[in-house]
Amino acid sequence: MTSSDRGQSGNTGSTGDGPRGRRLLAWCLHAYTALGLVLAASMAVRIVRGDAAAFRATFALMLVATLIDATHGSLARLVRVKEVLPNFDGRQLDWLREHADRSGQHLDGGR
Numbered sequence: 001m002t003s004s005d006r007g008q009s010g011n012t013g014s015t016g017d018g019p020r021g022r023r024l025l026a027w028c029l030h031a032y033t034a035l036g037l038v039l040a041a042s043m044a045v046r047i048v049r050g051d052a053a054a055f056r057a058t059f060a061l062m063l064v065a066t067l068i069d070a071t072h073g074s075l076a077r078l079v080r081v082k083e084v085l086p087n088f089d090g091r092q093l094d095w096l097r098e099h100a101d102r103s104g105q106h107l108d109g110g111r
Helices: 003-011 018-048 054-081 090-106
Strands: none
Touching: 003 054, 018 054, 018 090
């Protein structure tokens, strides 16, 4: 059985190239995108706290959030998330995450 036959027969094999492995990978990528929401909430808490250490931590979290934002789209296309999970719209998740990121920019009270 070749590796292309494995994907069509439903056998996930050890490489994750079967339907179940691809679905799991697609859901993991959605979780990676959603991690931006967790980071946005954490940034908001730190900004409201307002001390110097909180601002430094917020800056570090913003760097991680930027890395996620810069990579999740390319990874989604690589994994073909739209084909693997056609009933879940990742664009809505991305919109929500981006909105949360941008909403946090106004929490510093004009500092």
